[in-house]
Amino acid sequence: MSQLYENPKYYEIAFSFRDIPAEVDVFEECFKHFSRIPVKSVLELGCGNSPHMEALIKRGYQYNGLDLSKAMLEYSRQKAMQINAKVNLIHGNMVDFSLKEPVDFVFVALGSLYVKSTPELITHFNSVSRTLKRGGLYLLDWCIQFNLASGGGETWEIKRDEIHVKTTVSCRTINPVEQTVEETIIIEVNDNGKCQTIIGKDIKRDIYPQEFLCFISAFKDFEFVGWWNNWNLKNN
Structure with missing residues (x-):
């Protein structure tokens, strides 16, 4: 998981x-x-x-x-x-x-x-x-994701109380024939001064x-x- x-x-x-x-x-x-x-x-x-x-x-x-x-x-x-x-x-x-x-x-x-x-x-x-x-x-x-070939990703930031979260979501092609992509979600957390980076990777079919x-x-x-x-x- x-x-x-x-x-x-x-x-x-x-x-x-x-x-x-x-x-x-x-x-x-x-x-x-x-x-x-x-x-x-x-x-x-x-x-x-x-x-x-x-x-x-x-x-x-x-x-x-x-x-x-x-x-x-x-x-x-x-x-x-x-x-x-x-x-x-x-x-x-x-x-x-x-x-x-x-x-x-x-x-x-x-x-x-x-x-x-x-x-x-x-x-x-x-x-x-x-x-x-x-x-x-x-x-x-x-x-x-029609524009996977262009690379990059989407980033946004949200603050709730004293927790600041920066999220980046990106995708890359795994197999163009099978239409599989790897989705990466990176969450950078600052929780009352305690910082950590959480990374999730999932493969899905377009x-x-x-x-x-x-x-x-x-x-x-x-x-x-x-x-x-x-x-x-x-x-x-």
């Missing part, structure tokens, strides 16, 4: 720029326009520190989260206890998983679909199919738009309903 995911507090700060209530608004817009069943239960795959958990619970949804990091799950469990919420947190791999009870909505946020090959992608969608009720929605939030349409058309259990940019259903 990457060092990155053993430090959930700093990871949470690093990615706290997200507008979580607005993203949950988009979830509910999708429920309204596309779900064929009422949505009461949700599953976040690769939930990490479960940033959407509290907002979803406050709006009346039953939250389930699955992650491979026990440290992240324990951090999420403590967050749930602080708001006196009952949640279902599962230690598992998003490639191949199952739940005791199916859910109404499944989502992956922050580009966290970590599959390394086409067979893993197929296994992943089969797992989602087993887990999602018929008529339910699966929402994927991801970005595609999935391009037209390829995804062809891929999903082969699954009888799924129907493609649309794609949008920047959490805006009017921007496609």
Whole structure:
């Protein structure tokens, strides 16, 4: 397990720029326009520190989260206890998983679909199919690094109380034929004068738009309903 995911507090700060209530608004817009069943239960795959958990619970949804990091799950469990919420947190791999009870909505946020090959992608969608009720929605939030050849990365800084975090995310091509890339996340932390650098590296398979349409058309259990940019259903 990457060092990155053993430090959930700093990871949470690093990615706290997200507008979580607005993203949950988009979830509910999708429920309204596309779900064929009422949505009461949700599953976040690769939930990490479960940033959407509290907002979803406050709006009346039953939250389930699955992650491979026990440290992240324990951090999420403590967050749930602080708001006196009952949640279902599962230690598992998003490639191949199952739940005791199916859910109404499944989502992956922050580009966290970590599959390394086409067979893993197929296994992943089969797992989602087993887990999602018929008529339910699966929402994927991801970005595609079209300009990998140019190198470089993206850097930002966030301060919370006396903790200052500088984050850099970069990608490099591993195999252009298999469309695999290595994603590196570096978090430089200054916590009340105590400094450390946390590095995480993960390999994932890029999935391009037209390829995804062809891929999903082969699954009888799924129907493609649309794609949008920047959490805006009017921007496609």
